Amino acid sequence: MADPHPALLMFIGARYVEQRVSEAVLAAGYDDLTPAMARAAARLRDDGIRVTEIAEQARITKQSASVLVDLLERASYVERVPDPADARARLVVLAPRGREVQKVARRVERAIEREWTRHLGAERMAAFKAALTDLREITDPYR
Template sequence: MPDADPPGWELPLLLFAGFRTLIDQLHAELAVRGHPDVRPVHGFAMQAVGIHGASASEIGRRLGVSKQAAGKTVDRLTAMGYVERVDDPRDARSKLIRLTPRGLESLRLSAEIFERLRAGWVEQLGADRVRLVESSLRTVIPAVGYPVDVPGWFG
């Protein structure tokens, strides 16, 4: 007799545990590579800032949090040297938050580390299985890009 399917509640927990495992491994490696103070929320916030910069309001919308909550995260990232506030060339009354060289370095290192972590999964599971997981997830996930609003969604 074939094994019964696992209960439905297990799927989201397994997906989250896989996500959490990758993120925890990423941050352990970032700490070793000179970024011990970066937390997952900081990574999402730096993604929300993007390579062209963003206003605090835009960052809040992208993160799914209030402008004030985004401002607190930006304040922390500024104090840590990952972002800076500069005059917005589109609006002299506004400030633009943009990544500093340290912020860009942390994102570059993160991408490099994620490549290595994926390679570890390939080593454990095989390339075909990892590609199958990825393509299967792309099939069931709406094609609206990659959300960075996890802080607001969990909040």
């Protein structure tokens, strides 16, 4: 493709990061974390998130999100806690094991950002990040 769409170029970069993170997580011994589980866990917020929100953001059914959260919970990556805003609801939060995996992922993400900065130069990398941040205003309903 001579002139790929910017969205395809962003996807290629995101897929590269996902692959590098996945390889590092596997190398660190977390071999029970599937790509689908990792994508669901990546949507967790520090203050927790409901399964319905995971489903909405991941564009999967609530049932699929529930299955993924069940798998994450059985593997001790997440836990369900009461939602302080609604006694009937539960929030999904990272468990200690999930925080350990998150640290591995964040280390790889920072390493990739340093690699990209070396490749592009600090000024172009800053402009790239600023442009992507600006695009969130019109592309990310969950920002």
